[in-house]
Amino acid sequence: xxxxxxxxxxxxxxxxxxxxxxxxxxxxxxxxxxxxxxxxxxxxxxxxxxxxxxxxxxxxxxxxxxxxxxxxxxxxxxxxxxxxxxxxxxxxxxxxxxxxxxxxxxxxxxxxxxxxxxxxxxxxxxxxxxxxxxxxxxxxxxxxxxxxxxxxxxxxxxxxxxxxxxxxxxxxxxxxxxxxxxxxxxxxxxxxxxxxxxxxxxxxxxxxxxxxxxxxxxxxxxxxxxxxxxxxxxxxxxxxxxxxxxxxxxxxxxxxxxxxxxxxxxxxxxxxxxxxxxxxxxxxxxxxxxxxxxxxxxxx
Amino acid sequence: xxxxxxxxxxxxxxxxxxxxxxxxxxxxxxxxxxxxxxxxxxxxxxxxxxxxxxxxxxxxxxxxxxxxxxxxxxxxxxxxxxxxxxxxxxxxxxxxxxxxxxxxxxxxxxxxxxxxxxxxxxxxxxxxxxxxxxxxxxxxxxxxxxxxxxxxxxxxxxxxxxxxxxxxxxxxxxxxxxxxxxxxxxxxxxxxxxxxxxxxxxxxxxxxxxxxxxxxxxxxxxxxxxxxxxxxxxxxxxxxxxxxxxxxxxxxxxxxxxxxxxxxxxxxxxxxxxxxxxxxxxxxxxxxxxxxxxxxxxxx
Numbered sequence: 372x373x374x375x376x377x378x379x380x381x382x383x384x385x386x387x388x389x390x391x392x393x394x395x396x397x398x399x400x401x402x403x404x405x406x407x408x409x410x411x412x413x414x415x416x417x418x419x420x421x422x423x424x425x426x427x428x429x430x431x432x433x434x435x436x437x438x439x440x441x442x443x444x445x446x447x448x449x450x451x452x453x454x455x456x457x458x459x460x461x462x463x464x465x466x467x468x469x470x471x472x473x474x475x476x477x478x479x480x481x482x483x484x485x486x487x488x489x490x491x492x493x494x495x496x497x498x499x500x501x502x503x504x505x506x507x508x509x510x511x512x513x514x515x516x517x518x519x520x521x522x523x524x525x526x527x528x529x530x531x532x533x534x535x536x537x538x539x540x541x542x543x544x545x546x547x548x549x550x551x552x553x554x555x556x557x558x559x560x561x562x563x564x565x566x567x568x569x570x571x572x573x574x575x576x577x578x579x580x581x582x583x584x585x586x587x588x589x590x591x592x593x594x595x596x597x598x599x600x601x602x603x604x605x606x607x608x609x610x611x612x613x614x615x616x617x618x619x620x621x622x623x624x625x626x627x628x629x630x631x632x633x634x635x636x637x638x639x640x641x642x643x644x645x646x647x648x649x650x651x652x653x654x655x656x657x658x659x660x661x662x663x664x665x666x667x668x669x670x671x
Numbered sequence: 672x673x674x675x676x677x678x679x680x681x682x683x684x685x686x687x688x689x690x691x692x693x694x695x696x697x698x699x700x701x702x703x704x705x706x707x708x709x710x711x712x713x714x715x716x717x718x719x720x721x722x723x724x725x726x727x728x729x730x731x732x733x734x735x736x737x738x739x740x741x742x743x744x745x746x747x748x749x750x751x752x753x754x755x756x757x758x759x760x761x762x763x764x765x766x767x768x769x770x771x772x773x774x775x776x777x778x779x780x781x782x783x784x785x786x787x788x789x790x791x792x793x794x795x796x797x798x799x800x801x802x803x804x805x806x807x808x809x810x811x812x813x814x815x816x817x818x819x820x821x822x823x824x825x826x827x828x829x830x831x832x833x834x835x836x837x838x839x840x841x842x843x844x845x846x847x848x849x850x851x852x853x854x855x856x857x858x859x860x861x862x863x864x865x866x867x868x869x870x871x872x873x874x875x876x877x878x879x880x881x882x883x884x885x886x887x888x889x890x891x892x893x894x895x896x897x898x899x900x901x902x903x904x905x906x907x908x909x910x911x912x913x914x915x916x917x918x919x920x921x922x923x924x925x926x927x928x929x930x931x932x933x934x935x936x937x938x939x940x941x942x943x944x945x946x947x948x949x950x951x952x953x954x955x956x957x958x959x960x961x962x963x964x965x966x967x968x969x970x971x
Contacts, residue, residue: 459853553758554898555876555894556894556895557896576855578877578891587894587968588969588970588971589878589891589892589894589969590971591878591889591891591969592889594855594880594889598854628970628971631971632971666971667886668887668889669889669891669969669971671888671890671928671931671932671966671969
């Protein structure tokens with residue numbers, strides 16, 4: 372089964388203690404679709420400006436990603452995020468956010484995409500996420516992400532979004548902020564009461580927790596010796612997660628557990644290089660091997 | 672196989688957002704030995720003052736803990752720690768530390784204890800840990816704990832201790848501090864090069880990592896809805912860990928994995944009530960049931 376993703380495609384300027392990349396390929400929908408493309412077909416809906424290099428579009432196409440929903444604004448510039456990470460490689464300082472082409476973006480789904488069964492609403496304005504949902508006919512499994520900015524500025528719109536999704540993927544701090552509750556389980560129960568049966572709490576280097584109804588699954592974080600650039604780890608996680616589910620045409624809880632591990636696998640690769648560079652050389656065998664590393668890490 | 676533990680027995684005054692306990696039973700060796708007593712026989716070597724209530728000694732004895740190595744200083748006062756936890760329930764603020772009877776403590780092992788095969792050196796001055804090690808004839812498996820204070824003030828003595836132990840149990844921040852290295856794997860490799868083949872990195876609510884040679888095992892943290900008092904969680908962890916190994920008369924890597932889970936089980940109970948109170952009503956069936964919760968939490 373193929374996946375539809377709507378989100379940002381960006382040119383990022385990223386600084387970490389291990390290097391710097393200027394105007395490199397980034398964006399939530401980019402990282403998501405590249406990770407998901409290792410599992411199934413992906414259709415990307417987003418917007419870029421005239422400055423967006425053709426080589427990036429060619430790379431997405433080379434991964435089998437459908438880009439007919441990738442709008443190019445003539446005369447416009449591509450969304451640009453600039454951030455800096457310290458030695459702890461978490462919570463980057465945002466130095467610049469230029470919405471550019473994104474400022475007036477109205478997602479229009481290609482006709483074929485309206486029939487999508489697996490849908491991921493990457494981190495964008497909840498109002499845009501709602502507009503996308505309205506255009507989809509009868510999805511089987513919808514997941515979404517968000518960020519602190521929307522939780523603080525558009526909490527009610529975000530609640531409308533998550534009342535319509537099957538799975539909500541956010542990080543730990545965001546869950547606490549959204550639910551206004553320090554205890555994680557209580558925060559999760561509050562958010563579940565607003566709609567989504569499935570919640571995935573990303574915990575950075577500590578892994579991820581899956582809450583599905585009353586069940587809890589804890590996926591370990593793989594300790595890594597070299598992390599060059601954490602940007603896009605969460606979106607790569609979501610890509611591996613949704614990619615696996617769509618490939619299996621499933622959303623049952625045993626497959627959700629596996630999917631969380633495949634998400635963790637893809638995130639662990641993404642951080643090894645700047646931008647999406649690690650994905651350019653990644654093989655199915657690499658994925659299988661790392662999946663086995665996770666099995667070995669968690670078994671007792 | 673029985674275990675020898677040397678460490679502190681204390682009267683703690685603890686404040687958390689969920690309550691306050693004044694001069695309640697505490698101390699590293701206390702929490703350790705009570706947790707370990709659910710798995711095997713334990714001999715406790717420590718010191719208290721005249722103010723230490725007989726009821727506490729009776730409780731330890733009721734758990735089958737040998738207290739002939741528990742010295743009582745006539746006219747002395749028991750070690751007292753006072754701390755306060757915020758809503759995140761980690762990194763308590765230390766309001767008071769009164770060494771009291773501990774100030775002049777020279778651990779003297781009862782003759783029988785010198786033949787101990789499983790030994791735990793709880794968090795005390797590394798010089799005292801060395802004195803204990805010198806008195807033990809031919810141990811099979813020695814583990815030790817420490818804290819920031821000793822890492823900062825007696826780093827060389829601590830290195831002598833860990834060069835003589837099989838397993839070193841510390842928390843994540845302490846490992847980074849000791850190795851002077853932000854990346855956890857690199858920090859662990861550095862510390863392993865100083866002696867211990869096995870390192871256990873406690874990560875609080877995120878669980879624990881076991882490093883054994885090149886192998887890594889990640890034990891999940893059980894998400895808990897009610898945490899009343901985290902004091903002694905790390906020592907209860909060590910007690911469950913060592914207790915299981917001593918019970919199995921083993922230190923092979925598969926048993927080390929199981930032992931980390933039993934450690935996590937005991938820590939998860941300990942935080943449910945103030946002091947050691949949860950342990951007063953704990954049953955073997957509770958332990959078995961929670962072990963199964965951990966299995967269910969981690970399987971995929």
